[in-house]
Structures are given as C-alpha cells and as structure tokens.
Amino acid sequence: MGLGTSAVRRRIAVAGDAGGADAADTTDTEAAVAEAFRQEWGRVLATLIGLTGDWDLAEECAQEAFVRAARTWPRDGVPRRPGAWLTTVARNRAIDRYRAASREAARLAVAAPLLPTGGDGGGFGGGFGGGDASGADFADDRLRLIFTCCHPALSMQARVALTLRTLAGLTTAEIARAFLTTEATMAKRLVRAKGKIRDARIPYRVPPPHLLPERTAGVLAVIYLLFNEGYAAGPGADLVRTGLCSEAIRLARALNGLMPGEPEILGLLALLCFQDARRDTRVDAAGELVRLEDQDRSRWDRQAIDEGTPALSEALRHGTPGPYRLQAAIAACHAFAADAADTDWVRIAKLYDLLLRITPSPIVALNRAVAVAMADGPGAGLALVAEITASGELADYYLLHATRADLLERLGRRAEAAESFRTALRLAEKSAADAERRFLARRLAETEGTAG
Amino acid sequence: MRYMLIHYIDEALLNAWEDGEVVSNPEDDREIEAWDEEMERRGILVGGGRLAVPRSTTTLRVRDGDVLITDGPFAETKEQIAGYCVLECADLDEAVDVASRHPTARFGTFELRPYTGVDQ
Numbered sequence: 001m002g003l004g005t006s007a008v009r010r011r012i013a014v015a016g017d018a019g020g021a022d023a024a025d026t027t028d029t030e031a032a033v034a035e036a037f038r039q040e041w042g043r044v045l046a047t048l049i050g051l052t053g054d055w056d057l058a059e060e061c062a063q064e065a066f067v068r069a070a071r072t073w074p075r076d077g078v079p080r081r082p083g084a085w086l087t088t089v090a091r092n093r094a095i096d097r098y099r100a101a102s103r104e105a106a107r108l109a110v111a112a113p114l115l116p117t118g119g120d121g122g123g124f125g126g127g128f129g130g131g132d133a134s135g136a137d138f139a140d141d142r143l144r145l146i147f148t149c150c151h152p153a154l155s156m157q158a159r160v161a162l163t164l165r166t167l168a169g170l171t172t173a174e175i176a177r178a179f180l181t182t183e184a185t186m187a188k189r190l191v192r193a194k195g196k197i198r199d200a201r202i203p204y205r206v207p208p209p210h211l212l213p214e215r216t217a218g219v220l221a222v223i224y225l226l227f228n229e230g231y232a233a234g235p236g237a238d239l240v241r242t243g244l245c246s247e248a249i250r251l252a253r254a255l256n257g258l259m260p261g262e263p264e265i266l267g268l269l270a271l272l273c274f275q276d277a278r279r280d281t282r283v284d285a286a287g288e289l290v291r292l293e294d295q296d297r298s299r300w301d302r303q304a305i306d307e308g309t310p311a312l313s314e315a316l317r318h319g320t321p322g323p324y325r326l327q328a329a330i331a332a333c334h335a336f337a338a339d340a341a342d343t344d345w346v347r348i349a350k351l352y353d354l355l356l357r358i359t360p361s362p363i364v365a366l367n368r369a370v371a372v373a374m375a376d377g378p379g380a381g382l383a384l385v386a387e388i389t390a391s392g393e394l395a396d397y398y399l400l401h402a403t404r405a406d407l408l409e410r411l412g413r414r415a416e417a418a419e420s421f422r423t424a425l426r427l428a429e430k431s432a433a434d435a436e437r438r439f440l441a442r443r444l445a446e447t448e449g450t451a452g
Numbered sequence: 453m454r455y456m457l458i459h460y461i462d463e464a465l466l467n468a469w470e471d472g473e474v475v476s477n478p479e480d481d482r483e484i485e486a487w488d489e490e491m492e493r494r495g496i497l498v499g500g501g502r503l504a505v506p507r508s509t510t511t512l513r514v515r516d517g518d519v520l521i522t523d524g525p526f527a528e529t530k531e532q533i534a535g536y537c538v539l540e541c542a543d544l545d546e547a548v549d550v551a552s553r554h555p556t557a558r559f560g561t562f563e564l565r566p567y568t569g570v571d572q
Contacts (some may be wrong), residue, residue, distance in 0.1 A: 153544055200566045201453045203543040211545070 029074040034083040037066055041169035042254070044086045046141035049166075049204060052094050055194045059166075061097070065090035087138045142167065143206050143258045146251075151202045158193035159222050165190055167254075168247045170240075177240045178229070210221040216259070220268050220324060223251050227272050234283060245276055256311070266315035267325030273308030274331035274343060277301040289439040293340035305335045329373045345374035362393040366400060378410040398427035402440060409447050418447045454498075454567040455539045455547045460531040461560040463506050470505045480555040488556050489535035491539070496550055506532040530559060539564075 044065060048058035054279065056398035065086045149162040157179075164170045164178070176186035207215040230244030252269040259265055281295040312332055315325045330351045337343040352368035365388050373381020385404050392402040405420035421444035428437050468474040491497035509525045525532055534556075541547040544564070549560050 151544075199568060200455075200564070201543045207545070325547075374550050 020031070029078065030070075032078045032082070033066070033070050033073060036069060036078075036086065037169060040083040040086055041066070042142050042145065042167040043083055043140055044090055045166055046145035046171075047087050047138045050096060050139065050141040051091060053204070055166075055197065057094060057097060058090075061090040061093040062086075063206075064093050075135050084138065089358060091138075139256070142254065144204050145214055146219055146255060146258075147206055148197065148204050149201060150215070150222045151197075152215075152218055153200060154193055154196060155204055156222075156225070158189060158196070159218075160225060161189050162193050163185060163222055164226070165252070167251060170247070174240050177238060178244055180241075192201060211371065216262065216264065219255065220264060223248050223255070223272075224268060224324075226251070227275070231275060231279065232433075234435065236283065236287060242279075245272075245279060248272055249276060261314070261318075263315045263318040264322045264324050266311045267322065267328045270312035271324055271328035271331055272313070273304045274328060274335045277304035277308070277335060283435060287313040288442075289435045292334065295341065297337075308332070308335070321354065323355060323359050326351050326358075332346060343374070345371055349375045362388055362391070362397075366394065366397075366403060370403060373407055373410075378407040382407040382411065396427055398424045398432055398440070400424075400441075401427065405443070405447070409443075414447055418444060421447055453541055453543060453547075455541060455544075456535055456563075456565045456567065457500075457537040457539055457547070457554075458563040458565060459535045459537075459556050459560055460563065461534040461556065462530060463532045464530075465559075466505050466532060466534055467507070483555045491537075491550060496539050496541060496546075497537055498537050498540050502535040503533060523544050534560065 041062065045058055045062045048062055049055055052058050052061075068089050069082070069086060073079075077358070087288045145166055146163070149166060150159045160179070161175055164175045165172065170178070172187050172190060173183045175190075176183045179186070197204075204210075225246035226244050228241050228247065230246075233241035233244070247270050249269070252265065252272055256262070256265050256269050277300045278295065279301075280291075281297075281299045282290055284290050308328065309332070312325070312328050315321075315328065321329065329350055333344050333348050333351075349368065349371040352364065352371050356364045356368055365384070369384035369388065372384055381403070385400065385407060388394055388400060389404070401420045401424035405417045405424060408414075408417035408420060421440060425437065425440045425444060428440055432440075465474065469476060488497060506525045509523075511522045511524065511526050513520050537554075539547055539550060541550060544566075547564050551557060551564060554562070556562070
C-alpha cells in the first residue's frame with residue numbers, strides 16, 4: 001500500500017544525486033528536502049487527511065509530494081514556503097486520483113471539497129513549475145490528527161504507532177525497531193488502527209470543549225510514553241530507540257505551538273527538556289549506571305534546560321498544578337542545583353506530597369520516601385518505605401527493595417541492607433536493564449565489604 | 453453510521469433479577485425509559501431489545517451435516533449479553549456520548565460495535 005517513507009527518503013537521495021547541480025547545491029537541496037520532511041510531513045499529511053478523509057490515500061499523496069520535491073527542488077530551487085508547496089502538490093495528486101476514479105458520480109461528490117475555489121490562488125497549477133504555492137493556504141490540521149491518533153478507542157500501542165507514523169513521519173520499520181518488534185507486526189498494527197478509525201468512524205477533529213481536558217491528557221500520556229521508552233533504552237542503545245526522546249520533545253513542542261498556554265502541555269514540555277538534559281550522563285564510558293548525585297552536571301544539556309525553564313515558569317502561573325507541572329517542578333530542582341549537596345530536597349519532598357495527592361500511586365509514594373530521606377534523614381524515609389511495604393504493593397518491585405537497602409545502609413544497618421540488596425538483585429533479574437543489575441551487584445558488594 | 457450497543461451484565465445479577473431475589477432500581481427504569489424516548493425522538497435509537505436470561509440460550513452448530521445443540525451461552529464468561537440497541541450516530545464520539553448516558557453503563561459494560569456494509 002504505497003511507498004514506505006524510507007522509500008521516499010531513498011528516492012529523495014537518488015533524485016538529488018541525479019540532478020545537474022554541483023555537489024554543494026545538491027547537498028543543500030537534499031538537506032532542505034530532509035528538513036522539509038522533518039518539519040512538514042505531519043502538517044502535509046494532516047491536511048490531506050482532512051481534505052480526503054482517506055488515510056491511505058493521504059499518505060500516498062503526501063509521499064508523492066516529497067518525492068516530487070526531491071526531483072524538482074534541485075532544479076528549480078527550494079520554494080519560499082515549502083510546506084504550502086508540498087501541500088498543494090499532494091492535494092493536486094489527490095485530485096488527480098479522484099478524477100481518474102470519478103466515473104462514479106459518488107466519487108465526484110467526495111472530491112468536491114478538494115476542488116479549488118475562485119480565491120484559491122494558483123489553483124491546480126499553483127505549486128508547480130518551481131514557483132511558490134504562496135497563494136494556497138491550508139489549515140494546519142495537525143491538532144485534528146494528534147487527537148485522532150490518540151483517541152481512547154484505540155489501544156495504547158496503536159496510538160503510539162499511529163502518532164509516530166503520521167505526525168513524526170517515522171517508517172514502519174523504524175517504529176518496529178523502536179518498540180523491539182518485527183516490521184510485519186508493526187505494519188499490521190498500523191493497518192488495523194487505521195481500519196478501526198475508518199470502521200468505527202472515529203471523528204477526525206479536535207474534541208469539543210467538554211471532552212478536551214480528558215483528551216488532551218490522553219495525548220500527553222502518549223508523548224510521555226514515547227519519551228520514557230526512549231529514555232529507558234539508555235545511552236548507547238539503538239539510535240532509533242533513543243531517538244524517541246527527541247521525537248517526543250518535538251511532538252510536545254508542536255502541541256504547545258498548536259495549543260499555546262495550556263499549562264499541562266507546557267509542564268510536559270518542561271519535564272521532558274529537564275529529563276533529556278541529563279540523558280547522556282546517566283551512564284559512564286564503560287556503560288555503568290551513574291547516580292544522579294554522581295553525574296557530571298557540567299555535561300547536562302544547557303540548551304534543553306534553557307528550553308524547559310520558561311515553559312515551566314509559564315506553566316506554573318496557572319492555577320493548581322497538574323501531574324506534569326509538578327514533575328517538571330521536581331526535575332527543575334535537580335536541573336538548577338549547582339551540585340548534589342545544593343539540591344533543595346525539602347521542596348522536592350513537598351512537591352511529591354502534592355503529586356501523591358493528585359496521582360496516588362505506590363511509585364510516587366516511593367519517590368516521595370526517597371525525597372523525604374534526603375530532606376529529613378534516612379530514618380524518616382525508611383518509615384515511609386515500611387508503609388509501602390506493609391501495604392503489600394510493589395512487593396516484587398526491585399526498586400522498593402533497593403531503596404530500602406540504601407536507606408538501611410545509610411543508617412549503618414548493614415546486614416539488613418545487604419539482605420535487601422540481595423532481594424532487589426533477585427527481582428531485577430526479570431525486569432531491570434543489565435546496567436541496573438550490575439549497579440545493584442556493586443552496591444551489594446560494597447555493603448557486604450563493610451558489613452564484616 | 454450504525455452501531456450495535458451490546459449490553460453486558462454480570463450473569464449472577466441477571467439470574468437474581470429473573471428469580472426475583474433482586475429488583476431493579478425504579479429510578480434506573482425511569483431513566484432507561486427517558487433515554488429510549490429521547491434517542492428515538494432524535495432518530496438515534498433505531499432498534500434493539502432486552503434478552504431473556506443467558507441460561508435460556510441454546511447453542512447450535514452444524515458439523516458434518518449433524519446439527520449439534522447444547523444448552524447455555526456460547527461464551528462462558530461472568531458477564532453475559534443482556535440486550536442490545538441499534539444506534540444511528542454521526543460518529544464514534546456521539547455513540548460514546550449516547551451510550552454513556554444509559555443507566556446500564558453504571559453497573560454493566562457496553563460494547564459499541566460498528567456495522568459494516570450498511571453505511572448511508
């Protein structure tokens with residue numbers, strides 16, 4: 001069903017090479033096409049889906065527009081408004097397709113909204129011949145696309161896959177690699193997701209106001225999941241996997257541009273920026289885990305922190321903070337601390353109090369226990385960990401035992417600490433990454449070494 | 453767009469109703485009536501019905517020319533189909549909105565299944 005985007009990228013490269021332009025120009029034009037793909041793919045596709053109501057047709061026409069760009073831009077130059085040019089070309093392709101199939105009157109009726117009106121600038125030819133499609137203006141339909149891809153009637157896996165495919169422009173193969181599955185499985189998932197949208201008639205729209213807060217939260221959850229998937233992969237992992245972090249940030253940024261001033265969107269953007277700033281310092285050159293307190297803060301990405309900072313301050317101006325704003329505020333405490341000792345743990349503990357109140361979960365409670373331990377001493381933290389243990393929740397979660405072990409060790413109760421580290425290590429066999437297991441083994445050895 | 457709204461309710465509760473051990477909440481009954489009226493008036497509710505208890509079900513299949521009949525519902529699950537409505541809605545969001553205002557949604561589970569091949 002149409003070209004994969006990788007095929008488009010390949011054809012973009014081939015068309016670029018075949019052009020008569022000299023090497024430098026070719027490279028520039030290729031870069032322009034690649035940049036246009038990154039910037040405009042989602043917008044062109046979203047607009048085409050809005051115009052045709054047919055996801056597959058829209059995808060094919062958008063791909064053809066990029067192939068055409070790769071062929072003609074080296075010859076004619078990059079249009080002044082690449083997005084409008086690409087959308088016009090893609091729309092014209094869709095019109096051609098409908099005309100070819102328009103012997104049935106019904107098809108013509110469907111195509112009617114596509115046909116250019118008097119005020120539509122250059123009409124059919126508007127984008128061709130190297131000229132700009134400056135007369136053609138298209139609505140930015142990306143918001144409709146985001147909300148449709150993240151509709152709650154779709155499975156979470158389907159939402160994630162659709163979002164990456166349509167908005168981020170990743171190929172099916174790339175999405176499959178990012179989620180450690182086969183291309184065939186991912187292709188089937190995408191086909192089924194699009195089938196569900198069509199068959200159950202999931203509306204292509206921005207939800208009405210009464211649904212908007214809940215649906216926006218759903219979109220943010222997808223973006224957050226994408227980021228965490230990339231973050232969990234760790235430095236040195238497959239680039240497509242780690243690239244999910246950048247895709248998530250790009251999506252959060254785009255969403256923030258489309259719905260400016262939404263506090264939880266700003267909060268999520270800030271949170272992702274602060275987390276991402278620390279991404280490369282979490283593991284040392286040998287691939288070993290580096291604790292937050294031991295990370296080289298000079299290597300934290302200042303640019304990312306500088307993007308997150310104004311987003312967070314704007315987010316915090318609005319009412320009662322939601323979960324993303326609170327998490328961003330916590331991440332900011334780390335981002336702004338000159339060193340580990342300078343960290344404002346009292347504030348972090350207070351923020352976790354608030355977070356626990358609005359999103360009660362044992363994981364948040366565990367994080368709060370860590371913050372309280374840092375603010376008020378390991379004994380206070382241990383009491384909170386004991387409460388979680390008594391509730392029976394997280395009994396199989398290795399980080400609960402690792403946290404307990406760490407606090408016991410700091411209290412000098414080394415034999416108990418070693419016991420808890422052993423439990424944590426045993427549970428980590430199933431769930432944790434190699435680097436985390438090695439870290440726990442090191443901590444156990446240290447504790448045992450001083451226990452005797 | 454046509455959807456079937458399938459009502460799933462705990463079989464134990466359906467049996468208890470049938471056996472008179474539990475009576476349905478009159479407030480719920482009134483609400484269901486009002487819902488039916490409103491949705492018919494709006495042209496959304498175009499069909500449907502309440503079904504007898506699952507234990508009254510007969511399961512049937514033909515294998516090698518033989519008609520095999522067994523007692524009881526096909527799927528042995530806790531929640532069984534108790535009834536259905538046929539809805540005519542603009543899109544899934546409208547169907548969800550309509551279904552969410554039916555009292556059964558508060559204690560049972562709804563499945564919204566689009567029809568295929570009957571698109572207007």
